[in-house]
Amino acid sequence: MPIATVNPANGETLKTYEAMGEEEIERRLQLAEATFRTYRTSTFAERARLLHRAADLLEADQANIGRVMTTEMGKPVKQARAEAAKCAKAMRWYAEHAEELLADEQPAAADVQDSGASRVLVRYRPLGPVLAVMPWNFPLWQVVRFAAPALMAGNVGLLKHASNVPQTALYLEDLFHRAGFTEGTFQTLLIGAGAVDGILRDERVKAATLTGSEPAGRSVAATSGEMIKxxxxxxxxxxxxxxxxxADVERAAQVAxxxxxxxxxxxxxxxxRFIVHTDVHDEFTERFTAAMRALKVGDPLLESTEVGPLANEQGRADLEELVDDARRSGAAVLCGGERPEGPGWFYPPTVLSGIxxxxRIHREEAFGPVATLYRAGDLDEAVLIANDSPFGLSSNVWTRDEAEVDRFVRDLEAGSVFVNGMTASHPAFPFGGVKRSGYGRELSGHGIREFCNITTVWQGA
Known part of the structure; x- marks a missing residue:
């Protein structure tokens, strides 16, 4: 895939970039390694000052970077501005909490005495340069939720962003530099996917994080496993x-x-996947389908637009294949389901029932505005349907029955369970999944410790 900004609203190529060559990649790896030697000794107060400054700059840039993101990947511009604000909030959260989250831990006195030591502590130390392979769908947030904790922990970052958001990727490098971080603390690598393996194999790169597709995750995990990273x-x-x-069915349908x-x-x-008890299935379906049908689809730069285009042509083709397969296999299309005429990679909000x-759509992720409806006879069937997926990232449950809440929290196979609300990430709470949704956690104290050397310090009498 070429490294280029292609406007998904009309298919127009706006900017193209040359991929970095081996010499430039080597220069940046050398710079990352050299910068880490010094940056790792900086204080939490120094790092926090710089990260607060980055948050200030990002807030000031909200309108401009929002338009850039919308032009590159198509999200409604109001959502793009909100994403920038959320990133600034996360930066401030880590700037204010990192020192506490990474404070030395003291084991129980009895255990220290039993070990024969006069003192034992557990210290969190940075690992070094960390490679982040990031997707286009939240081009600021996905990066910041890695970068803010990594930089506050004393690591340095190397970003390989998706090839269709190069302007956002370069903006991030410039943002941290303008905030006062030295040049090698956070670097954007304009490279294709083929260059990732070689960088992962470089001994100077100590760890990696990836948000993206299952095949990309398998590739990064395989190489990192081979290199023991x-x-x-x-x-x-x-x-x-x-x-x-x-549940409050009216509210549930709105939030859905x-x-x-x-x-x-x-x-x-x-x-x-919308799994609705048979007693409220018809009411929910009517409300949900009517609201999906009424959404305003159009130019994502217009403030009134609620749904913009998909990010790329292949993504729309993949989504169409899932819908067409379901239709051929007997699914009912309650709204949408047909590609609109005209330029851009638009696809209408679509609701399918009878899954x-x-x-394929029962097992594969539909990455676009397509919802699937299921009818469940009771709680046990709802849990079975919910868990009948190779993925386990998050889940949403609507009920006022506390016994049902307990059952869902116990039995749903997911990294999060949101009750009477929709899934959302927050810097204070751990984020991640199980099964084929991946492993490890981002955000919160769990996220900042992922790329730390957890060091036991034992001192004799």
Missing amino acids: KTVLELGGSDPFVVMPS VTARVQNNGQSCIAAK TREM
Whole structure:
């Protein structure tokens, strides 16, 4: 894939970039290694000052970088500005909490005495240069939720961003540099996917994090495993959205629409499979389908637009294949389901019912504004349907019955369970999945410790 900005609203190529050659990659690896030797000794106060400055600059840049993101990958511009604001919030959260999260830990006195030591502590130390392989769907947020904790821990970052968001990738490098971080602290590598393996094999790169597709995750994990390097993977998701009879069905249907079409439906944590108890199935379906049908699809730079184009032509083709396969296999199309005429990679909000296990869309992630509806006879069946997926990123449950809440929290196979609300990430809470959704955690104290050397210090009498 060429490194280029291609406007998904009309297919126009706006900017193209040459991939960095071996000499430039080597220069940047040398710079990262050299910078880490000094940066690792900086204080939390020094790092926090720089990260607060980056947050200030990002807030000031909200309108401009929002338009850049929208032009590169198609999200509605209001959502793009909100993404920038969320990134600034995460930067400030880590700037304010990193020192506490990485403070030395003191084991129990009895255990210290039993070990024969006069003092034992556990210290978190940075690893070194960390490679981040990031996707296009949240081109700022995915990077910042890695970069903010990594930099506050004393690591340095190397970013390989998706090839269709090069302007956003370069903006991030410039943002950290303008904030006062030295040149090698955070670098953007304009490279294709083929160059990732060689960088992962370089001894100067100590760890990697990837958010993206399952095949990309397998590749990075395989190479990192061979090189014995730590990885964190956040891969696909096909999150269930379960509605039980005690739920506020009207509210659940309203939230379900946002949960499905946020970011034009191109979100790993978007609700995709709507599992509704038979007692409220028809009411929910009517409300949900009507609201999906009423969404305004159009130019993502217009403030009134609710759903913009998909990010690329292949993504739309992949989504169409899933819908067409389901239709051929007997699914009912309650709204949408047909590619609109005209330029751009648009696809209408679509609702499918009558889904069976034989349909591809039952097992594969639909990365776009397509929802699938299931009818469940009781809680046990709802759990079975929800867990009948290779993915386990997040989940949504709507019920006022606390006994049902306990059952869902116990039995759902997912990294998160959101009750009476839609899945959202927050810097204070761990984020990640199970099964083919990946491993490791981002955000919170768990995320900042992922790329730390957890060092036991034992001192004798």
